[in-house]
Amino acid sequence: MVQKPAPDATRRSEKSRRAIYDAALALVVEAGYAKTTIEGIAARAGVGKQTIYRWWSSKADVLLEAFLDLSEQYAEAVATPEELQYGIPDTGDLAADLKYVLRATVDELVDPKFEAPSRALAAEGVVNEQFAVQVVSRLLEPSLQLYVQRLKAAQATGEVRRDIDPRIALELFVSPLAQRWLQRTGPITYEYSDALVDYALNGLAPR
Amino acid sequence: MVQKPAPDATRRSEKSRRAIYDAALALVVEAGYAKTTIEGIAARAGVGKQTIYRWWSSKADVLLEAFLDLSEQYAEAVATPEELQYGIPDTGDLAADLKYVLRATVDELVDPKFEAPSRALAAEGVVNEQFAVQVVSRLLEPSLQLYVQRLKAAQATGEVRRDIDPRIALELFVSPLAQRWLQRTGPITYEYSDALVDYALNGLAPR
Incomplete structure (x- = not known):
């Protein structure tokens, strides 16, 4: 049986996910895609590299999901x-x-x-x-x-x-x-x- | 009165111009636009930096003309x-x-x-x-x-x-x-x- 995470843990991971998206989008804008790394995203988001690798397998995956999330937020706003x-x-x-x-x-x-x-x-x-x-x-x-x-x-x-x-x-x-x-x-x-x-x-x- | 360049000088500068175009296009493909520099183009083309600055004011100018030239060659071929x-x-x-x-x-x-x-x-x-x-x-x-x-x-x-x-x-x-x-x-x-x-x-x- 899969245990439901405690509410505190869910809030924490939602917060990390948001911080990772923000960091990834900011880095790709400032430094460009080529110079954006998982390490750089982790450092800027204030999370460990392993936190990112637990959810995504590459920087392309992170960025694309960050962008999909941005598009959804935009759509929800308008x-x-x-x-x-x-x-x-x-x-x-x-x-x-x-x-x-x-x-x-x-x-x-x-x-x-x-x-x-x-x-x-x-x-x-x-x-x-x-x-x-x-x-x-x-x-x-x-x-x-x-x-x-x-x-x-x-x-x-x-x-x-x-x-x-x-x-x-x-x-x-x-x-x-x-x-x-x-x-x-x-x-x-x-x-x-x-x-x-x-x-x-x-x-x-x-x- | 503006003197016409001697035929040898014209041939030499046409050859340099072609070498500069080729170098610029090759570098932008291999290294990307951000990492392409006038210095790099000059080194690869086997010309001095001053030769490039005599004809163009920036790498954007060089690349754009190299690309216009490529397009013309393409059009002439077909x-x-x-x-x-x-x-x-x-x-x-x-x-x-x-x-x-x-x-x-x-x-x-x-x-x-x-x-x-x-x-x-x-x-x-x-x-x-x-x-x-x-x-x-x-x-x-x-x-x-x-x-x-x-x-x-x-x-x-x-x-x-x-x-x-x-x-x-x-x-x-x-x-x-x-x-x-x-x-x-x-x-x-x-x-x-x-x-x-x-x-x-x-x-x-x-x-």
């Missing part, structure tokens, strides 16, 4: 409980629902608290394929699948053509925001993200 | 003289022209010779705004403006609606490729880039 549970709203008006969600993405991308750690991790993913694969499977693809579900619902109601692949279609409005953020090719505004939705749904050719 | 001069072809069939150019972009993105230095520079741009601004103004935006010109021509012939902004519209098919390459969110194939063009021109909503 979203309603329904939004957290169901992802993209479905009011029956696809354009309005996509514009609503992309405006929230704009808010997140331009938030300074979010920017430094997410840029450090994105930069690492550009040059480190193994790390990128983890970021995609644990962070990016689950978010993109919410768009796939919403587009499939729109295919069922006839708002989106049935012969398109939703996994590709979502990139018409998600990827432009991502590229402007990653490569700084242009400003990120609500007007811009609204235009992406209109262009993608209606197409560039005259109707 | 494109016809007409394509090099005029950018995106205009056969009067916008979909075919865009698919043609995006397939060439797919070839470039999956070419191993091109991949390591371009990833190193892209990663630096994600975390270094000053560097990113230079990459955008000297490398990315001039390429994107070729699409703006082609889309404007298509607006004139009625293939594209006149009420859309071509600078945003091009991102519907360019940015998905960029995001898949930068974040490794999916495979990069001709079938995929062709689909992007069809989806962007026709839109996701039924016609």
Whole structure:
């Protein structure tokens, strides 16, 4: 039988976990991913190295979970409980629902608290394929699948053509925001993200 | 009156310039941008530090020009003289022209010779705004403006609606490729880039 930890021990490990996340994110922002080590994270968090190795097997694991936690905290701060549970709203008006969600993405991308750690991790993913694969499977693809579900619902109601692949279609409005953020090719505004939705749904050719 | 350099001096400086570009690209791939220095580039290229400072003011300048040169060499190796001069072809069939150019972009993105230095520079741009601004103004935006010109021509012939902004519209098919390459969110194939063009021109909503 597995014993439940005493409440004091649970509080202590939750506190350590939080300190480790904070230390990992701070170090990757200040020193970069390459110079961030498990030893450095442990020292800054005020815990032993063994505490970290008990929960994670590498610095990539620690950082990715720290970032997933940051994203969850961010979502909890800005979203309603329904939004957290169901992802993209479905009011029956696809354009309005996509514009609503992309405006929230704009808010997140331009938030300074979010920017430094997410840029450090994105930069690492550009040059480190193994790390990128983890970021995609644990962070990016689950978010993109919410768009796939919403587009499939729109295919069922006839708002989106049935012969398109939703996994590709979502990139018409998600990827432009991502590229402007990653490569700084242009400003990120609500007007811009609204235009992406209109262009993608209606197409560039005259109707 | 400015004296023309003697042919021997021109050949010598062209050779040094090429050696400096090669050294800079090799170092940024092997050691990363942060650890690449003017001193290191000079040592590897077999030239004095002063030779580099005579032509460039910082390592960012050197690397960016080395990369622009690599891109030009790449374009010269794969494109016809007409394509090099005029950018995106205009056969009067916008979909075919865009698919043609995006397939060439797919070839470039999956070419191993091109991949390591371009990833190193892209990663630096994600975390270094000053560097990113230079990459955008000297490398990315001039390429994107070729699409703006082609889309404007298509607006004139009625293939594209006149009420859309071509600078945003091009991102519907360019940015998905960029995001898949930068974040490794999916495979990069001709079938995929062709689909992007069809989806962007026709839109996701039924016609």
